Amino acid sequence: MNINYRKELIRLLTFLSGLYFFLEFLTPEAWLVSAFGKDFSIYHQRISEGFILVGAMAIFLGVINLVRFHAKAILKSRKGWINSAILILSLVVTLGIRSSEVVLQESRVNALTRVANWSKFVGVIKEDFYSGENKNAPDRLLTLTSDIEAFEKEITSEDNVFYSQDSSAILEKLSKSKLETQILRLAYERLDNRQISTFTDTLSKTLEESRQLAFSASQNKLDSSSVKIASSMIFEAFFVPLGSAMFSLLAFYVASAAYRSFRIKTLEAGIMMFAALLVVLGQIPQGPLYIYSGLPGIREWLLEYLSTPAFRAILFGSMIAGLSMAFRMWLSLEDSPLDSEAE
Amino acid sequence: MIFEKLANIDRRIIYLFVLVSLSAPMIMGVTLTPVPLPTSKAFFDSIEKLDNSSGKIVIISSDWGPNTKAENKPQTEAAIEHLMRKRIPFAITTLYALAEPFLRSMPRDIAEKLEKEAPGEKWEYGKDWVNIGYKPGGSLMIQGLAKSADIRSFWKTDASGTPLESIPMLKSVRSLKDVQLLIETTGLVGAFGQWIGFFLVEDYRPDMLHGCTSITIPEARTYFSSGQITGLLEGVAGAAAYEKLLSDQNPNRLPGEGWITNTGLAFAQICIIGFIIIGNLGFFLSRKRRGESS
Numbered sequence: 001m002n003i004n005y006r007k008e009l010i011r012l013l014t015f016l017s018g019l020y021f022f023l024e025f026l027t028p029e030a031w032l033v034s035a036f037g038k039d040f041s042i043y044h045q046r047i048s049e050g051f052i053l054v055g056a057m058a059i060f061l062g063v064i065n066l067v068r069f070h071a072k073a074i075l076k077s078r079k080g081w082i083n084s085a086i087l088i089l090s091l092v093v094t095l096g097i098r099s100s101e102v103v104l105q106e107s108r109v110n111a112l113t114r115v116a117n118w119s120k121f122v123g124v125i126k127e128d129f130y131s132g133e134n135k136n137a138p139d140r141l142l143t144l145t146s147d148i149e150a151f152e153k154e155i156t157s158e159d160n161v162f163y164s165q166d167s168s169a170i171l172e173k174l175s176k177s178k179l180e181t182q183i184l185r186l187a188y189e190r191l192d193n194r195q196i197s198t199f200t201d202t203l204s205k206t207l208e209e210s211r212q213l214a215f216s217a218s219q220n221k222l223d224s225s226s227v228k229i230a231s232s233m234i235f236e237a238f239f240v241p242l243g244s245a246m247f248s249l250l251a252f253y254v255a256s257a258a259y260r261s262f263r264i265k266t267l268e269a270g271i272m273m274f275a276a277l278l279v280v281l282g283q284i285p286q287g288p289l290y291i292y293s294g295l296p297g298i299r300e301w302l303l304e305y306l307s308t309p310a311f312r313a314i315l316f317g318s319m320i321a322g323l324s325m326a327f328r329m330w331l332s333l334e335d336s337p338l339d340s341e342a343e
Numbered sequence: 344m345i346f347e348k349l350a351n352i353d354r355r356i357i358y359l360f361v362l363v364s365l366s367a368p369m370i371m372g373v374t375l376t377p378v379p380l381p382t383s384k385a386f387f388d389s390i391e392k393l394d395n396s397s398g399k400i401v402i403i404s405s406d407w408g409p410n411t412k413a414e415n416k417p418q419t420e421a422a423i424e425h426l427m428r429k430r431i432p433f434a435i436t437t438l439y440a441l442a443e444p445f446l447r448s449m450p451r452d453i454a455e456k457l458e459k460e461a462p463g464e465k466w467e468y469g470k471d472w473v474n475i476g477y478k479p480g481g482s483l484m485i486q487g488l489a490k491s492a493d494i495r496s497f498w499k500t501d502a503s504g505t506p507l508e509s510i511p512m513l514k515s516v517r518s519l520k521d522v523q524l525l526i527e528t529t530g531l532v533g534a535f536g537q538w539i540g541f542f543l544v545e546d547y548r549p550d551m552l553h554g555c556t557s558i559t560i561p562e563a564r565t566y567f568s569s570g571q572i573t574g575l576l577e578g579v580a581g582a583a584a585y586e587k588l589l590s591d592q593n594p595n596r597l598p599g600e601g602w603i604t605n606t607g608l609a610f611a612q613i614c615i616i617g618f619i620i621i622g623n624l625g626f627f628l629s630r631k632r633r634g635e636s637s
Contacts, residue, residue: 025486028545029490029544029545039492041487041490041491041492042492044486044487044490045487045490045491045497048480048483048484048486048487049480049487051480051483052479052480052483052484055479055480056479105503105504106504108503108504109500109503109504109505112504112505113506116506116509211509215505219503222503232444235444236444239409239441240409240412241409242409243408243409243410243412243441244409244410244412244413246410247409247410247411247413248413251361251365251611252357252358252361252362254615255357255358255361255611255614255615255618256354256357256358258615258618258619259352259357259615259618259619259622260622262619262622262623263622263623263626264623264626264627273619277616277619280612280616281616282378283378283380283577283580284378284609284612284613285375285376285377285378285583285605285606285609286375286376286377286378296378296379296380300380300381303560303561303564304564304568307561307564308561308564308565308568310561311561311562311564311565312565315562315565
C-alpha cells in the first residue's frame with residue numbers, strides 16, 4: 001500500500017496545531033504557570049507570532065500566482081490582456097512605493113533608537129558607577145559626547161532623516177546636552193554624589209527633549225518626502241474613491257431590486273415589506289420627513305423582539321455548523337486539495 | 344397600459360432619482376435632526392462614565408476600509424471626538440490592512456477641529472492618543488494581546504516605529520486590566536465576534552462598544568441585547584444620533600459627517616419607498632385591469 005507521507009505529515013501538523021490552541025485556550029493560566037515554572041504567555045506569544053508569519057507567507061504565494069496568471073495572459077495576448085497589464089503595473093508601482101516607504105521608515109526608526117539610547121546610556125553609566133561594575137564613567141561620557149558631535153554633523157546634511165526646519169532647535173538642544181555632559185563628567189571626576197545625581201537627571205531630561213524634537217522633525221521629513229506623498233496619493237486618490245465607488249453601486253442595485261422584488265404577491269411578502277418599511281421609516285430624521293412620532297419605538301420593538309431572537313437562532317445554528325466544520329478540518333476529515341492532486 | 348408602465352419603470356430612471364435624492368441634500372448642506380436611538384444613547388453613556396484620571400486607556404479597533412467608509416468613518420470619528428473631549432487617552436489599531444491610512448488621519452483631523460473650537464487647548468500625539476497601526480493575525484493577535492503581561496512589549500512599536508515604552512500615555516499601562524474599554528467599528532461579518540470571544544482573561548473583561556454597518560445590525564443586536572456590549576452604533580443613523588448627543592452637550596459643535604450623510608440617506612430611502620409604493624400600485628391595478636378584461 002502506498003502511503004502519501006506528505007499528506008500524512010500535513011494531517012499530523014494540522015492536528016497538533018489545533019490541539020495546541022485548543023488546550024492553550026481551555027487550560028487555566030495558574031496550571032500553565034505551575035507546569036512550566038514561569039509565565040507561559042511569553043512562549044504562547046512567540047508561537048502565535050510564528051503562525052501569523054506562516055499566514056503572511058500565503059500573501060507571497062498569492063502574488064506569485066497572480067503574476068504568473070496575468071503575465072501569461074499578456075504574453076499570449078489573450079482577450080482583455082490590457083487589464084492584466086494594468087493590474088501588473090499597479091502591483092509593481094504600489095509595491096515599489098510601499099517598499100521604499102518601509103525602508104525610509106526603518107532608517108528613521110534606527111536613527112531615533114540611537115537618540116533614544118543616549119538618555120538610557122546616562123542612566124546605565126550612573127548605575128554601573130555605583131554598583132562598582134564599571135567605574136570609568138568620565139570616559140564613557142566622552143564617548144557619548146563624540147557620538148552627539150557626530151550626530152550634529154549628520155543632521156546638517158539635507159539627506160538626513162532629521163534635517164528639516166526644526167533642525168536648529170535640535171542642534172540647540174544637542175549643544176546644551178554636550179555642555180551638561182561635560183559638567184557631569186567633572187562631577188564624576190570629583191566623586192560628588194549629590195552633583196552626579198542632579199546632573200544625571202538634568203542631562204537625561206535634555207536628551208529626552210532632543211529625542212522628542214528629533215521625533216517630530218523626522219516625522220515631518222517623512223511626511224513631506226516624495227515617497228510618502230506618492231504612497232498617500234495611491235491610497236487617497238485611487239484606492240479610497242475606487243473602493244467607495246464599488247460599494248456605492250450597491251445603493252443603486254438595492255434600490256432597483258427593492259422596487260422589483262417588494263411586490264405584495266402573498267401575505268408573507270406583504271408582512272415582510274410592511275415590517276421593512278416600518279424599520280426604515282423609524283430611523284428617518286426628524287423634520288419634514290417625519291411621519292409619526294411613534295415610529296422609532298415601533299422600529300425598536302421590531303428589531304429587539306422579532307429580528308434579534310430570529311437572528312440569534314440563526315447564529316446558534318451557524319456556530320454549531322462552524323464548530324462541526326472546524327472539528328472535521330482539525331481531524332482532516334474534510335476533502336483536502338492534496339487528495340485531488342493525488343487523483 | 345399606464346399601470347403596467349408604473350409596475351415596470353426603467354431601472355435607469357430609478358438610478359437617477361436615487362442619485363439626485365441622495366446627493367442633492369449633501370451638496371446643498373441640508374441637515375435634519377437625527378432620530379434618537381437607545382443604542383446610541385447607551386454608547387454615549389458608556390463613554391461618559393469613563394474615568395480620565397485612572398491612567399487606563401481605551402482601545403479602538405477600526406476594522407474597516409474604503410468600502411464601508413460612509414458608515415464606519417462617522418462612527419469612529421464621533422467616538423474619537425468624544426474621547427478627546429473627555430481627555431481619555433486611547434490607542435487606535437486595526438485588524439484590517441486597508442484601514443491603516445485612516446488611523447493616521449482621523450485623530451489628527453479631530454484634534455485640529457477641537458483646537459479650532461477651543462483655542463488654547465491642545466491635543467497631542469503620545470499624550471492623548473497613539474496609533475498602533477495594522478496588526479496582522481486576527482484572533483491570534485487578540486488572544487496574544489489579552490494574555491500579554493505587558494501590552495507595550497507585545498505591540499512593541501507604534502505605526503511610525505516609535506517604541507511604545509517612550510509613549511507618555513502608556514507609561515502605566517501593562518496588562519489587559521489597564522484597558523477600561525474597547526471600541527470596535529467594522530462592516531465585516533464576524534470581525535467583532537473575534538474581539539468578543541478572545542479579548543478577555545480569566546478574571547477581567549473590559550467593557551465593549553461596537554459600531555456596525557446597517558447590514559450587520561441583526562448580528563450586532565444579539566450582542567447588545569445580551570449585555571455583552573454596553574453600546575451600539577447602528578449604521579450611519581446610529582452615528583448621527585450619537586453626534587446629536589455630542590452636539591447637545593457641546594452647543595458650539597458643528598454637525599459631523601454622520602449627520603450630513605444620514606440626511607442624504609433619509610431622502611434616498613424615502614425615494615425608494617415611493618418607488619416601492621408606485622410599483623405595487625401599478626402591479627395591483629394592472630392585475631385588476633387584466634382580470635376585468637378576461
